[in-house]
Amino acid sequence: MEPTERDTALSYYKDHQQEYLRELTEFLQIPSISAIPSHQADVRRAAEWLAKRLKQAGVPRVRVDDTQGHPIVFGEAITDRTKPTVLVYGHYDVQPVDPLEQWTHPPFSPTVIDNILYARGASDDKGQLYMQLIAAESWLKTAGLPINLKFLFEGEEEIGSVHLSQYITDHQQDLKADLAVISDTPMFAAGVPAVCYGLRGLATVDIEISGPRQDLHSGVFGGAVANPAHVLASIIAAMHDEHGRVSIPEFYDGVDPLSEEDHRNFSLLPFDEQEFLQQTGSPRLFGEKGYTTLERVWTRPTLEVNGMWSGFIGEGRKTIIPHKAHAKISCRLVPHQNPSAVLDNVIQFIRNRCPDTVELRIERGEADPGTLTPLNHFATQAAVKAIEDIYHQKAAFIRMGGSIPVVVTFDQVLGIPTLLLGFALPDENFHAPNEHFHLENFDKGARTIATLWSLLENMDGQGGTADVNS
Numbered sequence: 001m002e003p004t005e006r007d008t009a010l011s012y013y014k015d016h017q018q019e020y021l022r023e024l025t026e027f028l029q030i031p032s033i034s035a036i037p038s039h040q041a042d043v044r045r046a047a048e049w050l051a052k053r054l055k056q057a058g059v060p061r062v063r064v065d066d067t068q069g070h071p072i073v074f075g076e077a078i079t080d081r082t083k084p085t086v087l088v089y090g091h092y093d094v095q096p097v098d099p100l101e102q103w104t105h106p107p108f109s110p111t112v113i114d115n116i117l118y119a120r121g122a123s124d125d126k127g128q129l130y131m132q133l134i135a136a137e138s139w140l141k142t143a144g145l146p147i148n149l150k151f152l153f154e155g156e157e158e159i160g161s162v163h164l165s166q167y168i169t170d171h172q173q174d175l176k177a178d179l180a181v182i183s184d185t186p187m188f189a190a191g192v193p194a195v196c197y198g199l200r201g202l203a204t205v206d207i208e209i210s211g212p213r214q215d216l217h218s219g220v221f222g223g224a225v226a227n228p229a230h231v232l233a234s235i236i237a238a239m240h241d242e243h244g245r246v247s248i249p250e251f252y253d254g255v256d257p258l259s260e261e262d263h264r265n266f267s268l269l270p271f272d273e274q275e276f277l278q279q280t281g282s283p284r285l286f287g288e289k290g291y292t293t294l295e296r297v298w299t300r301p302t303l304e305v306n307g308m309w310s311g312f313i314g315e316g317r318k319t320i321i322p323h324k325a326h327a328k329i330s331c332r333l334v335p336h337q338n339p340s341a342v343l344d345n346v347i348q349f350i351r352n353r354c355p356d357t358v359e360l361r362i363e364r365g366e367a368d369p370g371t372l373t374p375l376n377h378f379a380t381q382a383a384v385k386a387i388e389d390i391y392h393q394k395a396a397f398i399r400m401g402g403s404i405p406v407v408v409t410f411d412q413v414l415g416i417p418t419l420l421l422g423f424a425l426p427d428e429n430f431h432a433p434n435e436h437f438h439l440e441n442f443d444k445g446a447r448t449i450a451t452l453w454s455l456l457e458n459m460d461g462q463g464g465t466a467d468v469n470s
């Protein structure tokens with residue numbers, strides 16, 4: 001039997017595997033830490049490295065676009081405008097490496113041990129971004145891409161993608177596509193490749209409660225004025241009932257009941273609750289009654305106190321009534337909740353509970369909705385088929401409790417759904433010392449993506465749209 005064009009592309013990839021690993025190692029040596037100003041030149045160097053590598057891969061139109069922060073790399077390979085166009089997103093910036101002493105090997109000296117690559121950015125997200133690039137090259141250097149590809153690689157994801165939304169708004173024509181693909185999510189577990197079809201949204205608020213104009217002596221003034229720390233603690237304690245359910249009126253408006261399909265997908269996953277508990281280090285699990293652990297972290301909205309501080313917290317004792325008390329609160333939201341309405345209700349709840357014996361200041365933060373990509377979308381089914389072709393097993397369907405704001409931007413600004421197809425493992429220490437990437441999944445991930453490109457050739461007119469509610 002004559003080899004297919006896909007066979008030829010995969011063969012090209014196989015012939016260049018060692019070269020690709022050397023190049024990834026070179027990429028990982030660049031300390032592109034977006035959060036630290038002294039690494040600004042390194043972030044730009046990583047952007048220029050990527051742009052050069054895209055050109056070497058055969059992408060004809062590549063540029064490095066400046067923003068008010070770190071640069072964005074854009075690339076475009078249009079083979080036939082009648083074919084589907086896919087926008088590939090990734091980020092080349094990485095987290096800081098502290099605490100450095102906990103690294104077994106220097107974070108920017110990539111080291112391979114037992115077929116595992118250790119380096120900052122190995123799995124989040126340089127390694128996964130690079131899979132997308134070499135999967136495209138495997139086609140560009142052989143039969144030519146079966147679809148059109150555009151590349152959007154940013155350098156500010158680890159600091160909140162500060163300038164990305166405006167960039168997308170300003171470059172809508174350049175970024176016009178039928179689908180976005182992101183490889184910045186994990187598999188469910190080792191040996192369980194997965195398609196992620198749902199993310200929770202995020203809404204945040206900061207609270208400041210002020211009492212006296214300065215810290216007061218508790219012996220002289222205690223019992224005569226309100227203590228801001230007491231007031232804040234009382235407000236926060238009222239936000240949940242004893243079973244972990246959020247007590248704020250209308251907080252659950254728009255939350256859909258779990259579908260039978262979700263129940264079935266979750267039940268098929270090899271989830272070990274005891275292992276999950278051990279990962280947390282908590283004495284026992286706790287959460288909203290009537291739901292499993294996976295359902296709580298993937299499909300239920302939550303309200304969490306991210307930080308509280310007030311008064312004297314140093315060594316020894318300082319008997320005061322503090323001048324101020326502070327808290328940072330975040331809500332993880334599910335699809336069809338209205339983030340702005342949720343924030344309105346949280347803020348109103350705080351105002352209603354705050355007495356006039358103190359002054360209240362509230363700072364409203366971000367408000368991004370949860371997202372769902374339909375399981376029957378053509379791209380989702382193509383990803384399932386690509387996984388089965390390479391891993392020789394069925395793909396799992398998962399949701400995630402976290403947020404990827406650019407998915408919302410793609411929907412709201414570009415009007416396209418996003419396929420989340422990542423190959424890192426959940427325990428590969430993203431954002432922590434000794435970050436790593438199993439090279440088996442790097443290899444299979446690149447081949448899966450190369451296979452996906454051929455399967456998406458017939459997507460035109462057969463997909464749906466992502467279900468994103470704002």
